[in-house]
Amino acid sequence: MNQDIISDITKAPIGVFDSGVGGLTVVREIMRQIPNESICYFGDTARVPYGSKTKETVTKFSRQIVRFLKTHQVKTIVIACNTASAYALDELEKEIDIPIIGVVRPGAKVAAEVTKNGKIGVIATEATIGSQIYNRYIQDINNNVTIYGKACPLFVPLVEEGLWQDPVTDEIAKRYLSELIDIGIDTLIMGCTHYPLIRSTISRVIGEEVTLVNPAYETALELKAMLQERGLLNQEAPKLGSNQYQFYVSDAAGKFKQFANSIIKYGILSAKTVNIEDY
């Protein structure tokens, strides 16, 4: 009997949420690294973006989403948004009875390990930079580094407008990154889930000798290790025809689906709209 219950839990989906579409870069990594897992994704497209909002508001929104995901019997939750990880993870960890991880700690850990000259740059939203969360996590691990944060508020709208390879994005990247170039960082954390989509621009501008850290990749690794450790990893591939990937949004499901299909190779069959303020 107990065996059955445990076996059921491993088959439960992983809940993943973000302010909108950016978290799909995390979903993409989870799909690649642990392909047996089912995912229940929520994107808060009615209230996107989070990166310019306050801790109080982002925490309230995140709490509502966690309540929604729990109605889908998720076995764990991944906060696939740097801003929500920065602002809400500590609170949410205290409030729920399943494991919850954010994208900040895994990215911070790798950056602290790979830097050679002890100069780490972080690019992210205003909120994430203002929270100093990367500084806190990195210095917990390695106290001999200095962290240089730079908010890049135009990167998200440029990515959402599709200007992934564009002279305007190059120009904005040059402005945002010039201080970090002058400082001579050797490691740069892409601290917003949209940024890996313009990775090639960022790498060209900052210089190819600088190590780029993608927290989405590191988070999927940490998620896999955590599921393994707790006996929660799904050992079997889901049955054909099962609803392995489910997508929910708070607004504009059609537009979400279109953007999502440009990020994720596996076609997103449908996205449903949820009235998130009711949770």
Place this chain on the structure above:
Amino acid sequence: MNQDIISDITKAPIGVFDSGVGGLTVVREIMRQIPNESICYFGDTARVPYGSKTKETVTKFSRQIVRFLKTHQVKTIVIACNTASAYALDELEKEIDIPIIGVVRPGAKVAAEVTKNGKIGVIATEATIGSQIYNRYIQDINNNVTIYGKACPLFVPLVEEGLWQDPVTDEIAKRYLSELIDIGIDTLIMGCTHYPLIRSTISRVIGEEVTLVNPAYETALELKAMLQERGLLNQEAPKLGSNQYQFYVSDAAGKFKQFANSIIKYGILSAKTVNIEDY
């Protein structure tokens, strides 16, 4: 007695709302054109922007804000947001017992009157362009014109990033406006409340012979005429020390205040945060 009641109503504030800070360009025009009036402003900074969201969501948000403004005994409401005017005005008009006006109709009216060659351009958010609302209003007035709409999603983030005079904004404006230049429009409606803040860039790129219509200006004119017609105009300047201008937001009051003070000459003394989902 009746006299007293009427005199009280004229002294009630005008409710003005927007998705965030853009509506302050409308507030600025109201302050200039009818300086005796008190204003109660609400900016939905927790859920900004509206321009990429659906009709259903924008209408729900607008309805909550109208309920909030009514708790402040406003004598009329101005929807100082093109997207909310496009999506929610028709619904809200049916539901409330005080006059309510949007920014779209006044702008449409002037454009229909001033065009000589019958080619009118409209630049706005995706939502406003998709709604075809300007087309509807303009063709109600003048059926001999053609309207060319162009969504300009990067203008709002560029304005909010402070790039009002900048080569990047010039380049983006050139891309957005090139079709309208080729078509040979003679009138261009700035159909988003942020756009008047980059009026000089828009005018330079589109050509100075093109008439720019600022719906904020036209809305303040229409508001004044409406208040006059209904006997609601405040005939006396408010007493010194009275709280003539009140500002409320759903998030980040400090940041709002800072941005607002760059738009409005009269210092904004304070902005208060409201939990708008409770309305």
